[in-house]
Amino acid sequence: MTSPSSISHPPSPRNSVEILRFNTCGSVDDGKSTLIGRLLYDSKSIMEDQMEALERSADITGGGEINLANLTDGLRAEREQGITIDVAYRYFATPRRKFIIADTPGHVQYTRNMVTGASTANLAIVLVDARSGVIEQSRRHTYISAMLGIPHIVIAVNKMDLVDWSEERFVEIRKDFESFIPRLDVLHDVKFVPISALNGDNVVTLSDKTPWYQGPSLLGHLETVHIASDWNLSAFRMPVQWVNRPENPRDKELHDFRGFSGQIAGGIVKKGDPVLVLPSGYKSTVKEIHTYDGSLDEAFCPQSVTIVLEDDIDVSRGDMIVGMEDLPGVSSDLHAKVCWMQPQPLQKGRKYFLKHSTQTVQAVVTSIESRIDISTFEPERDPESLIVNEMGEIRIKTSRAVVYDGYRENRLTGSFILIEQGTNQTVAAGMLTAPSQAFNPEFTDYTI
Numbered sequence: 075m076t077s078p079s080s081i082s083h084p085p086s087p088r089n090s091v092e093i094l095r096f097n098t099c100g101s102v103d104d105g106k107s108t109l110i111g112r113l114l115y116d117s118k119s120i121m122e123d124q125m126e127a128l129e130r131s132a133d134i135t136g137g138g139e140i141n142l143a144n145l146t147d148g149l150r151a152e153r154e155q156g157i158t159i160d161v162a163y164r165y166f167a168t169p170r171r172k173f174i175i176a177d178t179p180g181h182v183q184y185t186r187n188m189v190t191g192a193s194t195a196n197l198a199i200v201l202v203d204a205r206s207g208v209i210e211q212s213r214r215h216t217y218i219s220a221m222l223g224i225p226h227i228v229i230a231v232n233k234m235d236l237v238d239w240s241e242e243r244f245v246e247i248r249k250d251f252e253s254f255i256p257r258l259d260v261l262h263d264v265k266f267v268p269i270s271a272l273n274g275d276n277v278v279t280l281s282d283k284t285p286w287y288q289g290p291s292l293l294g295h296l297e298t299v300h301i302a303s304d305w306n307l308s309a310f311r312m313p314v315q316w317v318n319r320p321e322n323p324r325d326k327e328l329h330d331f332r333g334f335s336g337q338i339a340g341g342i343v344k345k346g347d348p349v350l351v352l353p354s355g356y357k358s359t360v361k362e363i364h365t366y367d368g369s370l371d372e373a374f375c376p377q378s379v380t381i382v383l384e385d386d387i388d389v390s391r392g393d394m395i396v397g398m399e400d401l402p403g404v405s406s407d408l409h410a411k412v413c414w415m416q417p418q419p420l421q422k423g424r425k426y427f428l429k430h431s432t433q434t435v436q437a438v439v440t441s442i443e444s445r446i447d448i449s450t451f452e453p454e455r456d457p458e459s460l461i462v463n464e465m466g467e468i469r470i471k472t473s474r475a476v477v478y479d480g481y482r483e484n485r486l487t488g489s490f491i492l493i494e495q496g497t498n499q500t501v502a503a504g505m506l507t508a509p510s511q512a513f514n515p516e517f518t519d520y521t522i
Contacts, residue, residue, distance in 0.1 A: 091167070091170075091171060091172050092171050092172070092301065092302070093171070093172045093173070093174060094171055094172070094173050094174070094196055094197060094296060094299070094301060095173075095174045095176070095194055095195050095196050095197075096173065096174075096175060096176070096195050096196060096197040096198065096199060096296065097175070097176035097177070097178050097188075097191045097192045097195045097197075097198050097199070098110060098175070098176070098177055098178060098198075098199045098201060099178050099188050099192065099198060099199070099200055099201070099215040099218075099219070100200050100201035100202060100203075100211065100212060100215060101201075101202075101203070101206070101209055101211035101212060102211075103203070104201040104202060104203045104232055105201055105203070105232040105233060105271040105272070106177055106178070106199075106201050107162075107177055108271040108272055109199070109201065109230065109232065109269070109271035109277065109292075110164060110175055110177050111271075112271050112272070112274050112277050112278075113166070113175075113277060113278065113292075113293060114164060114166055115274075116274050116277060116278035116279070116293075117166060117168060117278055117293065119166035119167070162176070162177040163175065163176055163177075163191075164177065168293070168297060170297040170298075171296070171297050173296065176191035176192065176195065177191070178190075178191035178192060185214065185218070185413070185463035186413065186415035186462065186463055186503075188215060188218065189218060189222070189413045189415070189503050190503070192218065192219060192222050192224060193222060193489070193503065195222075195224050196224070196225060196226060196301045196304055197224065197225070197226040197227070197228065197296070197299060197301075198215075198219040198224045198226070198227050198228070199228045199230050199292075200212060200215055200216055200219065200227060200228070200229050200230070201230050201232050201271075202229060202230070202231050202232065202247055203232060203233050204231050204232065204233045204234050204236060204237045204240075204243055204244070204247065204268075205233060205236055205237060207246070207247050207250060208247060208250040208251060210448065210449060212251075213254065213448060213449070213451075214448045216251070216254075216255070216258065216261075217258060217446070217448060217451060217465075218413070218465070219261075220258035220260050220261050221411060221413075221465065221505060222485075222505070223260065223481055223482060223485050223505070225262075225263060225301070225304050226263045226265075226299050226301070227261055227263065227264045227265070228264075228265050228266075228267060228292065228295060229247075229248070229251055229264065229265070229266045229267070230267050230269050230271075230292060231244055231247050231248075231266065231267070231268045231269065232269055232270065232271050233270060233271075233272075234268045234269060234270050234275070234283075234284070235270040235272070235273060235275065235283075239268070239283045239284055241284075241286045241287075244266070244268045244287075247266075248266045251264075251266075254451065257451055258451070260482065263299075265289065265295060266289075267287075267289060267290075267291075267292050267295065268284050268287055269292060276291050276292060277291060277292050277293065278291060278292075278293045279291055280294075305340070305374075305375045305376060306339075306340040306341065306375065306479075306483060306484045306485075306486075307340070307341055307342055307374060307375060308340075308341060308400060309340050309341045309396070309397060309399065309400035309401075309402075309479075309483075309484070310338070310340060310341030310342060310343045310347070310349070310395075310396055310397030311338070311339040311340035311341060311375075311394060311395075311396055311397075311402065311479070311484065311486070311487050312334075312336050312337070312338050312339060312343070312379075312381065312394065312395045312396075313336050313337070313339060313392070313393075313394050313431035313432040313433075313487070314334045314335070314336050314389055314390065314391055314392065314393045314394065314395060314432060315335050315336040315337070315391060315432045316334075316335050316336075316391055317332065317333075317334060317335075317389065317390060317391070318331070318332070318333040318334065318335045318380045319331065319332060331382070332382070332386070333362070333364060333380035333381060333382045334380065334381050334382075334383070334389050334395060335378070335379070335380040335381075336378070336379070336395075336432065337376055337377070337378045337379075338373060338374060338375045338376060338377050338378070338379060339375060339376070339431065339484065339486035339487050340375050340479070340484045340486065340487060341374070341375060341397055342372060342373070342374040342375075343360060343363065343372065343373055343374075343379075343381070343397070344360065344363075344371060344372040345360055345361070345362065345363060345371050345372070346359060346360060347359065347360045347397065347398075348397075348398050349383070349395050349396065349397060349398065350395070350396050350397075350398060350401070350513075350515060351387060351389050351393055351394075351395055352393065352394050352395075352396055352402070352404055352477040352513060353393070353394075353404045353474075353475045353477055353513075354388065354393065355513075355515060356385075356387045356388070356389075357515070358383040358384050358385040358387055359383065359384040359385075360381055360382075360383065360384075361382045361383055361384045362381070362382040363379055363380075363381055363382075364379065364380040364381075364382070365377065365378070365379050365380070375486075376486075381395060391432055391433070392431075392432055392433030392434075393477075394431065394477040394487075396477070398515075400512075401512040401513045401514075401515070402477050402478055402479045402487065402509065402512065402513060403477070403478055403479070403508075403509020403510070403511065403512055403513060404475050404476070404477050404478075404509075404513045405475060405476065405478075405509060406471060406472045406473070406474060406475050406476065407469070407470075407471055407472075408469065408470045408471075408472065408476060408478070408506060408507075409443075409467070409468075409469050409470075409506070409507040410467070410468060410469075410470065410490070410504040410505055410506045410507060411465065411466070411467050411481075411504065411505045411507075412460070412465065412466060412467075412468055412492070412502045412503065412504040412505075413463070413464075413465045413502065413503050413504075414460040414461065414462060414463065414464050414465070414466075414501070414502050415462065415463070415500060415501055415502055415503065416462060416494070416499065416501040416502070417462050419459035419460060419461045419462075420439065420442065420459055420460040420461075420468070420501070420502065421439075421442075421458070421459045422439050422440060422441050422442050422468075423438065423439065423440075424438065424439050425437070425438045425495060426438070426439070426492040426493060426494060426495060426501065426502075427492070427493040427494075427495060428470065428472055428476075428490055428491075428492055428493075429490060429491050429492075429493060430476050430478065430487075430489075430490040431477075431486070431487060433476075434493075435472045435473050435474050435476065436472070436473040436495075437470050437471065437472045437473070437492070438470070438471050439468055439469070439470055440469045440470065440471050441468065441469045442456070442457055442458075442459065442460060442466060442467075442468050443455070443456070443466070443467040443468060443469065444456070444457070444466050444467045445457040445460060445464055445465070445466040446464070446465045446466055448465075453466075453467065468504075477513075478506050478509065479506070479508065479509070480506060480507055480508025480509065481505035481506050481507075482508065483508060488505060488506045488508075489503070489504065489505055489506070490503075490504045490506065491503055491504065492504065
C-alpha cells in the first residue's frame, strides 16, 4: 500500500482553516497543564470570564501570579493534588490554524486516560523536566505515541530556567531520546524545543535566553507542521454508518433515493469509480456523491458523505465500501496490539464485544502472545495476563468477518476497542496488524 506521506492532499474548501489535534504527555509535574495554560494565555485565547473564574477560585499563587495549570485541571482532586487525572480538552485558534488540545495525565495510574486523549492526535508534545531528564514515563509516553501512530512528536524540554538555560543539559536529554527513538521505527518527525512553560520562554515567542537554539517557538512549530498528508489517501474506504432513505416517500424526486452514509476513512472517491461492498463482495459503480451542502464530483478523507450506487444491492450498517485497488483484509482471525484499561486482568478465553469502525461483533481473546517491557521495549513472550495500563499483543476470534487495514496504513480502519459484555465498559484500545493477504474479489464475484 502506498505510504500516506507520499500522497498530496486534495485542495481544501475555500477559506477553510486546518485543524491540528495535539496532546500533551509526560511524567507527573513536568508542566503539561501549565504549558497549555501558557499557550492559551500568551495567544490571547482566554476569555474574560475564564480569567475572573481563576481569580475567584483562589488560583493566585503566593507570588501574585495566576496558576495557569488550573485552566485545564478543573477537578477538585486535580487542584488539591497538583496532578492531572482526567483528559481535558481546550480549543483555540490563530490566524494560521485551529487547535484542539488534549491535556492528558502523566501518572502511570492514568496511562489509559493518556491513550484515550492521544488516540485522535496529529501531534504529541512529550514534556521532560530538564532537571530529571528522561525517565520511565517519558519512555512510556513516547512508546505509546509511536504505537498509536501519531505522525509528529515534539520533545519539549521544560523548566530550562531551573538549569540556567544550559545548552549542554538540553543536548544531553536530546541524546538520551535519540538513543531509543530509532527503535520505534514509526517515528520519523521528532522535534526538540527548550522551553519554560511557567515564564513563557520559547512557547509562543522565541526567547533571548536561548541564543544557541535555532528552531521555531513551540507555537510556531504547531502552526507550520505539515499535517495535510497524515490521512491515508491511497485507498478508498468508507464504513457505512446508515442507509439513507427519504423521510417523505411522497416526494417524487426522492421516492427511489437510497444512499449509504458515513465518514470516508481513507482515499478519494469520484463519480463513476468502481467499488466493492465488503464483506459480501458485491461490485458496483459510484453514481452520485452527496453532502449537506450539495452534490460533489469527488470526495476524500475525512469528509462525511452519502454515496449512491448504480446498482440496487444489499448494503447495511457495518459494511464497508472500498475502491478496487489496495484492498483491505477480511477475516475473523485478528492479530493486534492492545493497551489494557481495566483493573481486572485480561486473560485468554474471555469474551468481549469488539467495536471496529461502524460495526460491533462478539469476540474472544484466543491468546496473549506478548507483553511489552516498557524499560527495554522488548516483548515478554506468553504472559499469563495483561494488567491495567500494560500493553501487549493478542489474537482475537470474532463472530463474523471484519474488514480492516493494518493500523500503520490506516488509523481509522485499523483500530478498535474491546467492550466488556454486561457492563458495556471499554476495557482495551487496540491496533490491528496488517492482514496477511488482501481480499480477493475473484473468489466471490457478485457483479450485478
